[in-house]
Amino acid sequence: MAELDWRAIVYPDTEAGSGDAGAAGYGHVRPAGLDTSHGVALYLDDISVSFDGFKALNKLSLTIGVGELRCIIGPNGAGKTTMMDVITGKTRPDEGQAWFGQTIDLLKLREAEVVAAGIGRKFQKPTVFEDLSVQDNLELALKADKRVRGTLRFRLNAEQRDRIEEVLGLIGLHDQAARRAGDLSHGQKQWLEIGMLLMLEPKLLLLDEPVAGMTDFETDRTAELFVSLAGRHTLMVVEHDMEFVRKIAHKVTVLHEGSVLAEGSLEQVQADPRVVEVYLGR
Numbered sequence: 001m002a003e004l005d006w007r008a009i010v011y012p013d014t015e016a017g018s019g020d021a022g023a024a025g026y027g028h029v030r031p032a033g034l035d036t037s038h039g040v041a042l043y044l045d046d047i048s049v050s051f052d053g054f055k056a057l058n059k060l061s062l063t064i065g066v067g068e069l070r071c072i073i074g075p076n077g078a079g080k081t082t083m084m085d086v087i088t089g090k091t092r093p094d095e096g097q098a099w100f101g102q103t104i105d106l107l108k109l110r111e112a113e114v115v116a117a118g119i120g121r122k123f124q125k126p127t128v129f130e131d132l133s134v135q136d137n138l139e140l141a142l143k144a145d146k147r148v149r150g151t152l153r154f155r156l157n158a159e160q161r162d163r164i165e166e167v168l169g170l171i172g173l174h175d176q177a178a179r180r181a182g183d184l185s186h187g188q189k190q191w192l193e194i195g196m197l198l199m200l201e202p203k204l205l206l207l208d209e210p211v212a213g214m215t216d217f218e219t220d221r222t223a224e225l226f227v228s229l230a231g232r233h234t235l236m237v238v239e240h241d242m243e244f245v246r247k248i249a250h251k252v253t254v255l256h257e258g259s260v261l262a263e264g265s266l267e268q269v270q271a272d273p274r275v276v277e278v279y280l281g282r
């Protein structure tokens, strides 16, 4: 297989290798080069990760289809966050394969390259810029992006301004656009951070315990948001909140001791005696 040409991802509108790609007319931030012709967004095969001999992931294999909203559940220490670390290049597995679409070998990319390839990750704690307005946070998400930063003078084009409006609507913060981010509720900050990820139009979104600490109302709104994002984006959602999972899940994967224990509808996995034993029955 041909090596991934990094410049073709960073500067999709230019001929890779032309040298001054960053100065070329910059268009929209949109990951290019993702081949999902076989309907697969993410393919993990036989991934193992050891920490001092302890297997955090143990021959983990998982496939997520394009546009799918997949929930990942499993007890503490099952390896859910470690799996996201592998996908995003933070942790290198001892063995196994990780592919984004048909052609992007995630294990060959650095963390920033994974982001630029179209994978956005939401950590549990919101990390918005508290002193900036909601709107400025969304703009900053664009400016912080390598593909935009490479241009000499950064000015929002019409398409990017439209995208900010669109994202403000998606995350339900239209009325709060001018508000200082630090004054938002915990749940609103979480939405803003998701909005910042959405500015980069990720193909795949990884969300680690997104509703932890949210009120019931915020949790319900987040469920609606995720359902609305599926299709256009592929989502992998790790969550312990079963009511939330019930609202959004089509297919659920149960991790246990670093491997897939069960997979299916929430009803199917909840009825699986092995799942009841390790997790749900406790």
Ligand SMILES: Nc1ncnc2c1ncn2[C@@H]1O[C@H](COP(=O)(O)OP(=O)(O)OP(=O)(O)O)[C@@H](O)[C@H]1O
Pocket (backbone or CB within 6 Å): 051, 056, 074, 075, 076, 077, 078, 079, 080, 081, 082, 083
């Ligand atoms: N950097 C590390 N060094 C050593 N051990 C680690 C490291 N990261 C994770 N582990 C261990 O690997 C196992 C899996 O951890 P991980 O954080 O992936 O679990 P998790 O499924 O996300 O759990 P939780 O539901 O509590 O978030 C745990 O036993 C954890 O202690």
Ligand SMILES: [Mg+2]
Pocket (backbone or CB within 6 Å): 080, 081, 082, 208
């Ligand atoms: Mg975790």
